[in-house]
Amino acid sequence: MTTQIRPPKIPAADPSRRAPRAKRGPKAALRLAFIEVTLPLRRAWFATAPIREAVRPYLAKLVAGVQVVSALGWTMLGAAVVFAALGARLGWREFSYLAAVLFFLVGGAALFAIGRTRLEVGFDVAPKRIVVGDAAAVQFSVKNLSSLPLLPIGLEFPVGEAVAGFTLPALAPGGSFEDVAVVPGPRRGVIQLGPVTTQRGDPFGVVRREVTWTDPIDLFVHPRTVPLEPLGAGLLRDLEGRTTRDISMSDLAFHTLRDYVPGDDRRYIHWRSSAKYSGLADGERFMVRQFLDTRRSHIAVVTDVERASYNSDEEFEVALSVGASIAIRALADEMDLTLVCGEHAAMQPPPHLALDTYSRADYDGWELAAATGRLNHLAPDASVVILITGPNCGFTEFQRARSFLPREVATLALRVNLGSRISLQDSVGLTLVSIGRLADLPRVLAGGQLI
Incomplete structure (x- = not known):
C-alpha cells in the first residue's frame, strides 16, 4: 500500500499583518520629486533629437550672422528699439526719428558685408x-x-x-x-x-x-649658441663607439699582445704567438690579446626651468643657450642625446628639433630634482648627465638631483651666475662649475673631457 505525502498548507497572507512600508526620508522624497519633474523634459529632449539635428546647420548660420554685428552695432539696435518704443508710447516724433536713423545706419552698414569673397x-x-x-x-x-x-x-x-x-x-x-x-x-x-x-x-x-x-x-x-670642441668619450662602452686610450681586455679595437697573467680570460690567448715564443724560450709562454676600450656616449642635458633658481630672465636665457650649445656639439660628435626642459623633452632629436625644444622652454613648476628623475626614466642608459641651473640653486639641490641617477653616471653641474668668474667645486659623483657668461662655456669644456 503506497503512502502519499501531502505538502503542508501555507496559510494565505493576511493583509492586515503586512509589514509597514518604511517611511521615506526628506532626501528620498526630494529625489523622487526631481525625477518626476525632469522625466518629461528628458523624454522630450530625446524625442526632438532629429529636429535639432536638422535645424543645427541653420542655427550655425544664424550664430555666424549674429557675430557679424559688432558690439557697437548691437548697442545702436538696442537704442533704436528703445527710442521706437518711447516714441510710440509717448507720441514724441523725435524718438521715432532717432530710431529710424539708427535702423538706417545699421542697415546701411550691413550692405558693406553682403557678398561672397572668392x-x-x-x-x-x-x-x-x-x-x-x-x-x-x-x-x-x-x-x-x-x-x-x-x-x-x-x-x-x-x-x-x-x-x-x-x-x-x-x-x-x-x-x-x-x-x-x-x-x-x-x-x-x-x-x-x-x-x-x-x-x-x-x-x-x-x-x-x-x-x-x-x-x-x-x-x-x-637661442644663441657658441661653438664647442668635441666633448670626448663617455663612460658607456659600446661596440659602435669610438676608440679611446683606455686599456680593455674585451673589445673590438685590437691594440697589442702581452704576457699572460693569472686571471686573464683564456679565450683571448693568441696561440700562434704563444707557440712561437714558447719555442724560443725554455718553458711555456702564453701571449694574450689586449684591446683599446671603445665607448659611445649617451649625453643627457637637464635645464632647470624653475623661476626661483634664477635672478633674472637673462640668466634663464643664458642657461638655455648653454644647454643648446652642448646639445649641438653632442649631435655633431654623433653621441646619443636626451634633452629635458621641464615639460618639454626630446630623445635622439635631429639638430633643428633639439633647438626647437629650447625655443619652447619656459618657466614652470618643475624642480631640478624632479626633472632629473624624469630624465632617469626617459634615458636610464645615459652615461653623462649635465645639469644646468641658476645661482639660487644650492649644492644640496644638486646632490638631491644627483640621487636620482646611478652611481656610475658622470654628472656635471653648470650654474649660470651672470658677472661671476669661473669656479669649480668637486664632490663625490658631482662636479659643479659656475660660469658668468655664455662665452665661458668653451673654456670650461676645453679639452673634450666633461669630467
Whole structure:
C-alpha cells in the first residue's frame, strides 16, 4: 500500500499583518520629486533629437550672422528699439526719428558685408627657424577667383600676441597681389604667424565679417649658441663607439699582445704567438690579446626651468643657450642625446628639433630634482648627465638631483651666475662649475673631457 505525502498548507497572507512600508526620508522624497519633474523634459529632449539635428546647420548660420554685428552695432539696435518704443508710447516724433536713423545706419552698414569673397590666399614663412636677433620674411599672395572686381578690403594676420595688417587693393577678375613682410625675432620663443583673415564691413565698425583663409605657421626663434670642441668619450662602452686610450681586455679595437697573467680570460690567448715564443724560450709562454676600450656616449642635458633658481630672465636665457650649445656639439660628435626642459623633452632629436625644444622652454613648476628623475626614466642608459641651473640653486639641490641617477653616471653641474668668474667645486659623483657668461662655456669644456 503506497503512502502519499501531502505538502503542508501555507496559510494565505493576511493583509492586515503586512509589514509597514518604511517611511521615506526628506532626501528620498526630494529625489523622487526631481525625477518626476525632469522625466518629461528628458523624454522630450530625446524625442526632438532629429529636429535639432536638422535645424543645427541653420542655427550655425544664424550664430555666424549674429557675430557679424559688432558690439557697437548691437548697442545702436538696442537704442533704436528703445527710442521706437518711447516714441510710440509717448507720441514724441523725435524718438521715432532717432530710431529710424539708427535702423538706417545699421542697415546701411550691413550692405558693406553682403557678398561672397572668392580668393586664393598663399602664406609662407622663410626661414621657419631663426636665431635670436635675426628676422624671417613672410610672403603673401592673393588672387581674385571671382568674375567680378574685388573692392579694397582689409587683410590681417596675427604675429604672436600682436596683429599686423594692411589694405588689399582693388583686384580685377583673375588679378593677383603679392607682398612681403619682415618679422623680427628679438627674443627666444615660438611665434605663431597667422592665420590670414580678410575683413569686410563699414568704416565705422558697426558690421564686420571675417573670413579665415590659411592655417597658422610657427616661427621658431632659437637661442644663441657658441661653438664647442668635441666633448670626448663617455663612460658607456659600446661596440659602435669610438676608440679611446683606455686599456680593455674585451673589445673590438685590437691594440697589442702581452704576457699572460693569472686571471686573464683564456679565450683571448693568441696561440700562434704563444707557440712561437714558447719555442724560443725554455718553458711555456702564453701571449694574450689586449684591446683599446671603445665607448659611445649617451649625453643627457637637464635645464632647470624653475623661476626661483634664477635672478633674472637673462640668466634663464643664458642657461638655455648653454644647454643648446652642448646639445649641438653632442649631435655633431654623433653621441646619443636626451634633452629635458621641464615639460618639454626630446630623445635622439635631429639638430633643428633639439633647438626647437629650447625655443619652447619656459618657466614652470618643475624642480631640478624632479626633472632629473624624469630624465632617469626617459634615458636610464645615459652615461653623462649635465645639469644646468641658476645661482639660487644650492649644492644640496644638486646632490638631491644627483640621487636620482646611478652611481656610475658622470654628472656635471653648470650654474649660470651672470658677472661671476669661473669656479669649480668637486664632490663625490658631482662636479659643479659656475660660469658668468655664455662665452665661458668653451673654456670650461676645453679639452673634450666633461669630467
